[in-house]
Amino acid sequence: NAGVTQTPKFQVLKTGQSMTLQCAQDMNHEYMSWYRQDPGMGLRLIHYSVGAGITDQGEVPNGYNVSRSTTEDFPLRLLSAAPSQTSVYFCASSYSGEPAYEQYFGPGTRLTVT
Amino acid sequence: AQSVAQPEDQVNVAEGNPLTVKCTYSVSGNPYLFWYVQYPNRGLQFLLKYITGDNLVKGSYGFEAEFNKSQTSFHLKKPSALVSDSALYFCAVRVFVNDKIIFGKGTRLHILP
Numbered sequence: 001n002a003g004v005t006q007t008p009k010f011q012v013l014k015t016g017q018s019m020t021l022q023c024a025q026d027m028n029h030e031y032m033s034w035y036r037q038d039p040g041m042g043l044r045l046i047h048y049s050v051g052a053g054i055t056d057q058g059e060v061p062n063g064y065n066v067s068r069s070t071t072e073d074f075p076l077r078l079l080s081a082a083p084s085q086t087s088v089y090f091c092a093s094s095y096s097g098e099p100a101y102e103q104y105f106g107p108g109t110r111l112t113v114t
Numbered sequence: 115a116q117s118v119a120q121p122e123d124q125v126n127v128a129e130g131n132p133l134t135v136k137c138t139y140s141v142s143g144n145p146y147l148f149w150y151v152q153y154p155n156r157g158l159q160f161l162l163k164y165i166t167g168d169n170l171v172k173g174s175y176g177f178e179a180e181f182n183k184s185q186t187s188f189h190l191k192k193p194s195a196l197v198s199d200s201a202l203y204f205c206a207v208r209v210f211v212n213d214k215i216i217f218g219k220g221t222r223l224h225i226l227p
Binding site: 004031033035040041042043044045048050056058059090092096101102103104105106107108 | 120123148156157158159160163212213214215216218219
């Protein structure tokens with residue numbers, strides 16, 4: 001199993017550009033989530049999904065969109081990048097049943113918005 | 115509001131000494147509680163969890179955590195620290211009403227040789 005994969009690993013955007021961060025998992029996990037990690041702020045939940053076709057907002061959803069058309073994929077879209085979105089982004093997945101909610105994390109995407 | 119607090123930004127411990135990393139939570143209902151570790155330039159790795167049952171749970175790399183309902187705490191512990199335990203540690207909680215999993219701000223653990 002590849003686990004949770006994220007692409008790209010690094011990205012530089014200009015203010016106002018859009019892009020999609022890709023996340024895929026091959027463990028048939030129902031639950032997937034996106035976090036951003038900033039110094040001194042820990043991990044903050046952006047969006048999450050409890051299954052295909054179902055998404056919900058986390059703690060910091062503004063400026064980000066998600067969709068979950070398949071169990072495997074959970075892309076995160078930045079519609080109009082802002083410098084405040086400079087961060088490291090992590091995707092995670094887990095079962096909803098046992099072993100409940102033990103999340104597997106991807107390697108992260110380091111995004112810089114200039 | 116649902117929240118997780120890690121009151122210490124950094125904890126320094128001499129190698130061989132016991133270590134404790136603190137976590138308190140505020141959620142409605144029965145919490146699912148987790149500890150994760152992050153090594154430099156890596157993603158997070160699951161260490162252990164509390165769902166129900168015994169208040170002392172054991173996890174990977176010799177770590178354990180004690181759930182205390184009355185103090186709403188879930189402190190991470192290890193009897194004898196190793197230099198290789200130096201990393202960033204995160205406490206997390208599943209919010210029962212909406213299935214969100216939220217994290218604390220993290221505690222950097224330095225084990226001094």
